[in-house]
Amino acid sequence: MRHPGALTTKTGETLRLASRTMPILQAKPSPMNLHPRIDLSRYPIAAFGSPEREGLVASCRRAIGESGACVLEGFVPADAVAEIAREVEPCLDRAFYKTKRHNVYLVDDDPAYPADHPRNAHQTTGSATLAYDFIPKEGVLDSIYHWSPMRQFVSDTLGFDALYPYVDDVAPLNVLVYPPGKGTGWHFDIAEFVVTLLIRSPRGGGVYEYAPFIRSEDDEGFGAVGAILAGKRHGVYELSQPEGALVIFKGHHTLHRVTPVEGDVRRLVGVLSYAATPGRETSAYNRRTFYGRDD
Numbered sequence: 001m002r003h004p005g006a007l008t009t010k011t012g013e014t015l016r017l018a019s020r021t022m023p024i025l026q027a028k029p030s031p032m033n034l035h036p037r038i039d040l041s042r043y044p045i046a047a048f049g050s051p052e053r054e055g056l057v058a059s060c061r062r063a064i065g066e067s068g069a070c071v072l073e074g075f076v077p078a079d080a081v082a083e084i085a086r087e088v089e090p091c092l093d094r095a096f097y098k099t100k101r102h103n104v105y106l107v108d109d110d111p112a113y114p115a116d117h118p119r120n121a122h123q124t125t126g127s128a129t130l131a132y133d134f135i136p137k138e139g140v141l142d143s144i145y146h147w148s149p150m151r152q153f154v155s156d157t158l159g160f161d162a163l164y165p166y167v168d169d170v171a172p173l174n175v176l177v178y179p180p181g182k183g184t185g186w187h188f189d190i191a192e193f194v195v196t197l198l199i200r201s202p203r204g205g206g207v208y209e210y211a212p213f214i215r216s217e218d219d220e221g222f223g224a225v226g227a228i229l230a231g232k233r234h235g236v237y238e239l240s241q242p243e244g245a246l247v248i249f250k251g252h253h254t255l256h257r258v259t260p261v262e263g264d265v266r267r268l269v270g271v272l273s274y275a276a277t278p279g280r281e282t283s284a285y286n287r288r289t290f291y292g293r294d295d
Helices: 051-067 078-094 140-146 148-158 222-229 284-291
Strands: 014-017 020-023 069-072 096-103 122-130 173-178 184-187 194-200 208-211 237-239 246-249 255-258 267-272
Touching (some): 078 140, 078 267, 140 194, 222 255
Antiparallel strands (some): 096 122, 184 255, 194 246, 208 255
């Protein structure tokens, strides 16, 4: 089931949000703000102060508020997505491959609960992370990450005054690799938000499933989590994310997973990480866990 609140753009006429429709937004950004590999005719993120940009930001905020996710299909055109794939493909043998057992909260198990309780029930994640120092610098993906109107658009959509790039050698920009048979177990994100760009879809599987807002600051949502872990589908939606789609996702209160990839094509996802404060570096724990680095 597809959640009606996620903002999705289709090739053609409209942006759709629940039962509302609105025309594709058009703007003519200043040439000095143009980024050649983002479709700015559909997504005028560099047209600061324009009604078109304000409308886009408002629509994205509404989608995130309703479903926890904003999906911008065709944000990066197909030819640019293919170029990104060509850039990163030769680097993928340097990705850090890992299989991890974890509970859905991504914290240590709580001995106050049984091992099979939703608080402690384990999931399996199998994927690889290509760290930033192995991603070609000044390539298409890297230039999108560092382009300031891109960062400001994400900031405005999420309600931050500003966002900043990470400054360490591994965390700013990654590519997640899902080999055949691998996926991500159900979990809540530790980070408040994540920004992703789908680079390559597998032949089958690799479906992004999520259950919006079943956890809050006052309620860990054990009942809803337990039902989903038991296979119940009520309240579980599929996030449509074709190649070239940008997704801004708030996963701290939304349970989600990626189903195992089927076939011989790896699922590739670019992850653009931004911080609310300047000079941010990832933790030593994250360096070990996600990148296999002990330095």
